[in-house]
Amino acid sequence: MQSRTPASRATGRPRSAAADAAILAATREALVELGWSKLTLGDVATRAGVAKTTLYRRWAGKNELVVDAxxxxxxxxxxxxxxxxxxxxxxxxxxxxxxxxxxxxxxxxxxxxxxxxxxxxxxxxxxxxxxxxxxxxxxxxxxxxxxxxxxxxxxxxxxxxxxxxxxxxxxxxxxxxxxxxxxxxxxxxxxxxxxxxxxxxxx
Amino acid sequence: MQSRTPASRATGRPRSAAADAAILAATREALVELGWSKLTLGDVATRAGVAKTTLYRRWAGKNELVVDAxxxxxxxxxxxxxxxxxxxxxxxxxxxxxxxxxxxxxxxxxxxxxxxxxxxxxxxxxxxxxxxxxxxxxxxxxxxxxxxxxxxxxxxxxxxxxxxxxxxxxxxxxxxxxxxxxxxxxxxxxxxxxxxxxxxxxx
DNA sequence: GCAGTTACGCTACGGGTCGTAGCGAAAGCC
DNA sequence: GGCTTTCGCTACGACCCGTAGCGTAACTGC
Missing domain, CATH: 1.10.357.10 (Tetracycline Repressor, domain 2)
Structure with missing residues (x-):
């Protein structure tokens, strides 16, 4: 994961840790079923039960997401x-x-x-x-x-x-x-x- | 490359061997400049000076083309x-x-x-x-x-x-x-x- | 030469994914 | 309650995919 500026800011709505775990698990699940090339971020978001935009707010793209997963x-x-x-x-x-x-x-x-x-x-x-x-x-x-x-x-x-x-x-x-x-x-x-x-x- | 049925048929216009070489060379050139993920078959065809359809007639897709290249x-x-x-x-x-x-x-x-x-x-x-x-x-x-x-x-x-x-x-x-x-x-x-x-x- | 066959270049197309913008609502701190 | 950040949702232009259709080019056999 990537930290916000220095350490997490103390204000505002915090990011859901559950969403992180769900996204990474969904990524692995998609890797098993679809493999790397047919894996799409939209599909991962759907599997994880989050919006696609949420995914893009945390990871720059497919590469970084899969590395973490x-x-x-x-x-x-x-x-x-x-x-x-x-x-x-x-x-x-x-x-x-x-x-x-x-x-x-x-x-x-x-x-x-x-x-x-x-x-x-x-x-x-x-x-x-x-x-x-x-x-x-x-x-x-x-x-x-x-x-x-x-x-x-x-x-x-x-x-x-x-x-x-x-x-x-x-x-x-x-x-x-x-x-x-x-x-x-x-x-x-x-x-x-x-x-x-x-x-x-x-x- | 893939052979036609058993051996090349003796009738019809033969496939251009020069096109094969040009496509494979263009593929390697595109790999150097763009890398795997940003390489597109349309771009390879343009570099090789052939139509995109010609490329698809000889290779099933990006994977097979790059293997040969x-x-x-x-x-x-x-x-x-x-x-x-x-x-x-x-x-x-x-x-x-x-x-x-x-x-x-x-x-x-x-x-x-x-x-x-x-x-x-x-x-x-x-x-x-x-x-x-x-x-x-x-x-x-x-x-x-x-x-x-x-x-x-x-x-x-x-x-x-x-x-x-x-x-x-x-x-x-x-x-x-x-x-x-x-x-x-x-x-x-x-x-x-x-x-x-x-x-x-x-x- | 002429007919038959195959490869070629070109254009056009529907379908899918990408990555982003914009919005209102939700969830936490002071 | 006011402030801030995240979230879900929708919509969008851009790009690439892979294929179809057509007219033309190249080569073979009669």
């Missing part, structure tokens, strides 16, 4: 503490895959990423509300693995960025491009590849 | 023979990254992939004209590395799928989501991670 799906992401780096990775990747398997994420996420290639503000919105939240999990997992002694202390901060791109990219590509499920078997093979590299994974 | 960008992909698996991987990843760095690929590819999540025919079109061509490179690289003795003979065919998702996914995510260049430094770090795994890459 999809971002809520990632709220549940948490890195499990399963006792080993491999198990932790498998756990978080399975969670990530489960979210991407949902139709409202599949059809919406790639579309807004595509739009963000020509809209810096949109990319920033995606980064802060979706990507950074995921990347934090990678940081936590690394810290925990280092405490266990499974990973050496890391000095290069770009390694985290690299791992994040590899993990998230692989799951997204498997799910959306190859269009095959990132199930337990796949996740195990992927985790092994990540940990021991190509030579080990081929054994 | 973007697919041509991947024609130049070839796996180099640099003498070692690591060097081969770095070479092909750099080529792939160079294509994804082009604006007509960035804005178009993700958009059609997003659309393909709700359109099986479109996904199949993407698979045959873009994805499979990339996957062939992975196969060639593996065969060559096995001949060199760098990789053990592989029995599990799903390993190729896994590697492909990891490589393509990582580059795409780095380029389009993280929005940072997959330059030589990054590619070297990625290749090392792929070959020796997390423990080695962290050293």
């Amino acid at each position: 999809v971002a809520e799906l990632f709220d549940e992401l948490e890195i499990p503490n399963r006792g080993s780096l491999a198990a932790d990775i498998e756990g978080v990747v399975l969670q990530f895959a489960a979210i991407l398997a949902r139709p409202e994420a599949r059809s919406g996420l790639m579309a807004v990423i595509a739009e963000s290639t020509r809209d810096d503000a949109l990319r920033e919105r995606i980064r802060t509300s979706i990507v950074e939240r995921q990347k934090r999990l990678v940081l936590e997992g690394r810290t925990r693995a280092q405490a266990r002694g499974e990973l050496p202390p890391e000095s290069d901060p770009t390694t985290v960025d690299l791992i994040f791109d590899v993990v998230a990219g692989a799951v997204v590509h498997r799910t959306l491009v190859s269009a095959e499920p990132a199930d337990e078997r796949w996740v195990r093979a992927f985790t092994r590849l990540l940990l021991v590299g190509l030579g080990g994974a081929a054994g | 973007v697919a041509e960008l991947f024609d130049e992909l070839e796996i180099p023979n640099r003498g070692s698996l690591a060097a081969d991987i770095e070479g092909v990843v750099l080529q792939f990254a160079a294509i994804l760095a082009r604006p007509e690929a960035r804005s178009g590819l993700m958009a059609v992939i997003a659309e393909s999540t709700r359109d099986d025919a479109l996904r199949e079109r993407i698979r045959t004209s873009i994805v499979e061509r990339q996957k062939r490179l992975v196969l060639e690289g593996r065969t060559r590395a096995q001949a060199r003795g760098e990789l053990p003979p592989e029995s599990d065919p799903t390993t190729v799928d896994l590697i492909f998702d990891v490589v393509a996914g990582a580059v795409v995510h780095r380029t389009l989501v993280s929005a940072e260049p997959a330059d030589e430094r990054w590619v070297r770090a990625f290749t090392r991670l792929l070959l020796v795994g997390l423990g080695g890459a962290a050293g």
Whole structure:
């Protein structure tokens, strides 16, 4: 959501928080039934039981609305503490895959990423509300693995960025491009590849 | 493109091959200037110097047109023979990254992939004209590395799928989501991670 | 050459969505 | 009650979609 000027003004009729929730839920519902391209803001407004103008007062357009609607799906992401780096990775990747398997994420996420290639503000919105939240999990997992002694202390901060791109990219590509499920078997093979590299994974 | 019934009929005025090329080039030009969402078929037709109806006679819609226009960008992909698996991987990843760095690929590819999540025919079109061509490179690289003795003979065919998702996914995510260049430094770090795994890459 | 067939350019059209303007009513603060 | 902001509603011009219809161009086979 976007704040009014600095913080919400104390005067006038307040915005309905229920309307926000209804609009975002209606957006996800429309994503499931219609997909990104056939989703219209008028339809979302009708589903949410609000006027179309109300929707436009809160979001600049389809892109921003869908980013917020999809971002809520990632709220549940948490890195499990399963006792080993491999198990932790498998756990978080399975969670990530489960979210991407949902139709409202599949059809919406790639579309807004595509739009963000020509809209810096949109990319920033995606980064802060979706990507950074995921990347934090990678940081936590690394810290925990280092405490266990499974990973050496890391000095290069770009390694985290690299791992994040590899993990998230692989799951997204498997799910959306190859269009095959990132199930337990796949996740195990992927985790092994990540940990021991190509030579080990081929054994 | 789509063939007429089995093979092109021998009667009647033939379709202009020049028009095909002009339309696809105009599509890429429009992708650069306008991006996916603001690209209209009427505009593409005008740029190509053909009538809008001609465009609709050859492509079912925006999705199919952009897939074909973007697919041509991947024609130049070839796996180099640099003498070692690591060097081969770095070479092909750099080529792939160079294509994804082009604006007509960035804005178009993700958009059609997003659309393909709700359109099986479109996904199949993407698979045959873009994805499979990339996957062939992975196969060639593996065969060559096995001949060199760098990789053990592989029995599990799903390993190729896994590697492909990891490589393509990582580059795409780095380029389009993280929005940072997959330059030589990054590619070297990625290749090392792929070959020796997390423990080695962290050293 | 001439008939047959297909592609092409052009124009026009109904249908749908966009994003905004304007209005009166509702809901909160002082 | 007065002030302020939000809300629902209606209406609107602008744009794009995808198709139909027509006359013309290009190529094949007789």
